[in-house]
Amino acid sequence: MVQRPPVCWRDYDGPEWGGVEWSPWMDLDADTLATAPDAPGLYRVRHQNREGLSYIGESGDTQHRIRALARRVHDSEMPFRDPHTAAPCLWAIRDDDGPGFELSYTTPEYAADDQQRKGLEAALIASYRLEAGESPPANFGRIISGYQQSSYRSGGVRGGSLNNGENEPNAELGRSPEPWVNFETVTDPNWMASDWSEPYRLADRLDADPSDVGLYRIWYEGDAPPLAYIGESSNISRRLYKHESTYGGDALFSYSSRTDLDASHKRGEVECDLIGAHYIAHGCPPRTQFGYTNQIEIS
Incomplete structure (x- = not known):
């Protein structure tokens, strides 16, 4: 909605x-x-x-x-x-x-x-x-x-x-704002009107085979909201490989392939929409956004 x-x-x-x-x-x-x-x-x-x-x-x-x-x-x-x-x-x-x-x-x-x-x-x-x-x-x-x-x-x-x-x-003109669909339900498969994949464990990231360009989100089962991280990339697989050493293999992720995000500023705009919606809905950004990886311990 x-x-x-x-x-x-x-x-x-x-x-x-x-x-x-x-x-x-x-x-x-x-x-x-x-x-x-x-x-x-x-x-x-x-x-x-x-x-x-x-x-x-x-x-x-x-x-x-x-x-x-x-x-x-x-x-x-x-x-x-x-x-x-x-x-x-x-x-x-x-x-x-x-x-x-x-x-x-x-x-x-x-x-x-x-x-x-x-x-x-x-x-x-x-x-x-x-x-x-x-x-x-x-x-x-x-x-x-x-x-x-x-x-x-x-x-x-x-x-x-x-x-x-x-x-x-x-x-060049950037991206228009994302539709705020279900903006409070941050793990929903239709969150912010993107088509998100099913969740995978980071340890099983090779099974996901995401496209290069798009968005991704990371969280821990039973602990979202808040999410742990929201990201964008022109090479999602490479980014997920780097994230596994930080978040551990049991952390969950899903991705959204977005061929329309063909420039860095466009990906940044949409990533900002997602982080901003998360903040407005839950009073905080994802727990490790902006370099705060010391906050990945789960209570």
């Missing part, structure tokens, strides 16, 4: 989006943002001349992160992709649409837990995608049409505007 998350997840530019208290919107200006707390938190960026949000992010030091972003977005040339992967795309939006960025932040107490903060970020992006029908343009390492993205600093390549009609692959 197609469902929607609770109402608080739908008002993506409102003061209580996601059930947390957001600051008022303010100019994306390093001096203006000096009043922001240096606490862990999340932030959202919008442009006055564009519909929707331009970026959703998180940080262990909100003030430092958003002030650094403000400075890079207003550089005279496109910044590198590090230390902020969204900066090149936001710079391109400013270059294309002029000044007009605004930012709002939130620093709930539980954001001090890295895993909870990153889980909330995934939930905010997933709920935004459901309402807006697309991702914020600066999430998932993308760039807007008509621009080449900078490399990482080590590559030394500054991006900028392209000739008319030219685009780079990262400007």
